[in-house]
Amino acid sequence: MKFSSIVLTLLSLQSVVAFTTNSRIPSSFFARSQINNKNFSLKESSSSASGSSGSGGDAAPNNGIPKQSRLEGNTRAPTEQEQKVMDEMIMKMANAKPYELPNAVRRAFRVVSSPPFFLRIVQLMDDAEDEVEKEKLNSLATNLVSTIEAVVSTTEDQLDERAKDVEMVVKAASEPDSGEFLVPLSQDRVIAMRDTMATLDPASLDESFLSTVDAWMNKSHQDGMDGMVGILQKVLQMYAGTAISRARSQQNLSKNGDAKSELFEKLLVADTDVWDMEIQQGLAATDDLTSTALMSEIQRTIEGVVLGLENGSMAQRVQAEFLRELVSRVEAYQQKENK
Numbered sequence: 001m002k003f004s005s006i007v008l009t010l011l012s013l014q015s016v017v018a019f020t021t022n023s024r025i026p027s028s029f030f031a032r033s034q035i036n037n038k039n040f041s042l043k044e045s046s047s048s049a050s051g052s053s054g055s056g057g058d059a060a061p062n063n064g065i066p067k068q069s070r071l072e073g074n075t076r077a078p079t080e081q082e083q084k085v086m087d088e089m090i091m092k093m094a095n096a097k098p099y100e101l102p103n104a105v106r107r108a109f110r111v112v113s114s115p116p117f118f119l120r121i122v123q124l125m126d127d128a129e130d131e132v133e134k135e136k137l138n139s140l141a142t143n144l145v146s147t148i149e150a151v152v153s154t155t156e157d158q159l160d161e162r163a164k165d166v167e168m169v170v171k172a173a174s175e176p177d178s179g180e181f182l183v184p185l186s187q188d189r190v191i192a193m194r195d196t197m198a199t200l201d202p203a204s205l206d207e208s209f210l211s212t213v214d215a216w217m218n219k220s221h222q223d224g225m226d227g228m229v230g231i232l233q234k235v236l237q238m239y240a241g242t243a244i245s246r247a248r249s250q251q252n253l254s255k256n257g258d259a260k261s262e263l264f265e266k267l268l269v270a271d272t273d274v275w276d277m278e279i280q281q282g283l284a285a286t287d288d289l290t291s292t293a294l295m296s297e298i299q300r301t302i303e304g305v306v307l308g309l310e311n312g313s314m315a316q317r318v319q320a321e322f323l324r325e326l327v328s329r330v331e332a333y334q335q336k337e338n339k
Contacts (some may be wrong), residue, residue: 080311085312091124105148110207117180146155163212170216172193175189194269213235244323260297263289282294
């Protein structure tokens with residue numbers, strides 16, 4: 001596949017992916033949100049939002065199509081480690097049977113369908129000295145096009161269902177009487193969002209759910225609705241905390257009676273806006289618990305849970321960025337403690 005063909009493929013795929021995801025955004029819901037946007041209490045944006053999503057900024061011109069991901073891991077250039085993971089994904093797919101590609105694409109759809117992924121295939125093709133490897137990469141680029149289109153067409157119903165799930169959680173953030181979204185959210189509204197998410201089938205908190213949240217964040221950002229971007233950030237944070245806590249339970253990583261484990265579990269379900277307070281109070285409550293011990297518990301979870309997720313998947317990115325933010329909060333506490 002020539003470079004010019006790769007460019008045309010990228011344009012085609014981006015149109016298909018953007019159209020499909022955007023078609024799941026309920027325009028009536030965002031129309032209501034725009035009206036209620038006048039009632040947002042837009043105080044200083046909380047910097048305590050997790051790294052699980054991008055922050056709002058100047059609104060981009062709105063053409064109705066999300067142009068880029070608002071997830072921090074999808075908006076910046078890949079790090080050396082992330083590029084290494086991408087290379088491993090590419091070679092794994094290149095050596096896979098064609099019938100194995102659909103599942104691999106579904107597990108890391110946002111990454112596999114992105115321009116950097118295809119451009120990396122081209123770079124590896126250029127660098128490959130072995131003709132067999134070069135041909136495998138060429139075949140992969142060709143097969144991915146039809147595979148991604150097939151995955152998009154077969155997941156439309158699932159995207160519809162996930163859009164309903166996301167809307168349920170977001171609606172819980174609105175005031176019961178007026179239906180307005182008042183930012184910063186009250187503690188009651190945060191609890192209502194978390195309770196609503198808890199009612200969802202755990203299996204529904206998948207890549208399609210995260211892709212839907214990501215698309216809604218793009219739409220909100222383009223419309224200048226920074227308050228809604230913040231609410232959707234909380235959806236991602238709640239997802240990450242819920243998914244990590246469930247995984248820890250399944251792997252027997254959480255232990256009753258263990259101070260560091262109990263504090264960590266408390267932080268997973270706490271609003272990120274109160275993390276600093278919860279860390280300070282939790283560590284001060286007992287002499288048997290130190291910030292170093294808490295950090296080791298977080299690291300154990302990163303190794304046991306996050307690194308075990310599909311490389312490059314949105315689930316891995318969101319959960320990793322969530323825990324990265326928590327690590328930064330504990331490190332900030334340690335710096336104050338050492339002064």
